[in-house]
Amino acid sequence: AADVLTFGETMLAAQLPGPLAIGAEARTTIAGAESNVAIGLARLGHRAAWAGLVGGDEPGRLILRTLRGEGVDTSPAGVRPEAPTGGMLRERRVADLVRVHYWRRHSAASLLTPADLAPALRTGARVLHLTGITCALGPGPLEAVHEAAAHAHAHGWTVALDVNHRQRLWSAEDAGEALLPLLEHVTVLIASDDELPVVTGAFAEPPRGEEAAVDALLATGVREVVVKRGGEGAAFRDRAGYRHTVPALRVPVRDTVGAGDAFCAGYLSGLLDGLSPDGRLDRANTLGAFAVASDGDWEGLPRRDELxxxxxxxxxxIR
Ligand code: ADP
Ligand code: KDG
Known part of the structure; x- marks a missing residue:
């Protein structure tokens, strides 16, 4: 069995250092929030399994062999030859403004159904990691997330959910409605401070302010809420009333995309290693800083001896 099972859409990605233009040079990579987390975990020596769907095309093969090369278990992943692998383009439009374009409608990953996940769920894991992005891909993926969360909860796994709201995929209202019924199965909820209103938006009485939002989440069955605060660091609260905050590490900012996924990988790594909440938050914060200080979502993430x-x-x- 894996330490962590995760699934979602991984895309062929092109990163442009400037605006999209004829002849612009782009850097080719693969990107997907859940596979970013899986890679971060695998680099730290954890057994991470990724169960997503790719097309029967060259981008799909690139994704699978890259994940395998990073030590991620792709045996629960699948290929859908009838649909393309999704794609994304990331333009650095001006110095600190990145704009993303997606080609993911009708992609192989959007065809995911609960049946695709059944074998991986039977194999088992200690932790199931989910993100709101998968819920936005369509009815099949949303149902797969719900079934996986219910199964993991019933079998005593830890269930982590990163809200990861993507405005280009759906509205905050739709996201709130889709995520609400998931919360009863979630152990650890991870969100950026600006994503808290997205999750609590569908509550009968939507709470106002961060403190009230975290209170409301901890009343749903969620045991821990971890709030990402970008360059300000992160905060932790649990149902027992314990609180802790960490300031962000001071690093040169290269590329902030992927910081949240790296942060999740660090948090889950700490959880698997049995660290205290403070230790988990430290590792999460450290991985977030690695992602920010290097190009790409996951390429700069540390191995264990580099922490x-x-x-x-x-x-x-260093010599
Ligand atoms: P997301 O990518 O999901 O929007 P954040 O931008 O909040 O997430 O970043 C996630 C985490 O990465 C932060 O909580 C922090 O630990 C780390 N991080 C983000 N920005 C910086 C930064 N400028 N310097 C150092 N660490 C950062
Ligand atoms: O979290 C980083 C992601 O934004 C990126 O890797 C691509 O999964 C992705 C998405 O949906 O934006």
């Missing part, structure tokens, strides 16, 4: 690397003096050469 302390960011404490080296700025500009240091």
């Amino acid at each position: 302390g690397l960011l404490t080296a003096a700025p500009g240091a050469t």
Whole structure:
């Protein structure tokens, strides 16, 4: 069995250092919130399994072999030859503004149904990691998320949900309605501070403000709420009333996309290692900083013996 099972859409991605233009040079990679988390975990030595669907095309093969190369277990993944692998383009439109374009409607990943996940659920895992993005891909993926969450909950796994709201995929209202019935199965809810109103928006009495939102979430059955605050760090609260916050590590900012996924990988790694809430938050914050300080979503993530690397003096050469 895996330590962590996750699933969702992974795409062929092109990253442009400037606006989209004829002849612009792009960097080719693969991107997907859930596979980013799986890679982060695998680099730290955890057994991470990814169960998504790709098309029977070259991008699909690139995704599978990249994940395998990173040590992610892709045996629960599938190929749908009748549909294409999804794609995304990321333009650095101006220095600190990145714009994303998606080609994911009718993609192979959007054809996911609960049946595709059944074998992976039978195999079992300690942790199931879900994100709101998968819920936005269509009715099949949404149903797959619900069934996986219910199964994992019933079997005593830890269920983590990263809200990961994507405005280009659905409205905050639709997201709130889809996520609400999931919460009874969720152990750890992870959200950016600005995503808290998205999850609590469909509550009978939507709470106002972060403190009230976290209270309301902890009253649903969620045991821990972890709030990501970008360059400000992160905060933790649990049902027992324990609170902790960490300031962000001071690192040069290269590319902030993927920080949230790296953060989730760090948090789950800490959970698997049996760390305290403070230790989990530290590891999450450390992985988030690695993602921010390097190009790409996951390419710069650390191996276990590199976890302390960011404490080296700025500009240091390690020799
Ligand atoms: P998301 O990518 O989901 O929007 P955030 O931007 O909040 O997530 O980043 C997730 C985490 O990554 C933060 O909670 C923090 O730990 C780390 N992080 C984000 N931005 C920075 C930064 N500028 N410097 C250092 N760490 C950062
Ligand atoms: O979290 C980073 C993601 O935005 C990226 O890897 C692609 O999954 C992705 C998405 O839906 O935006």
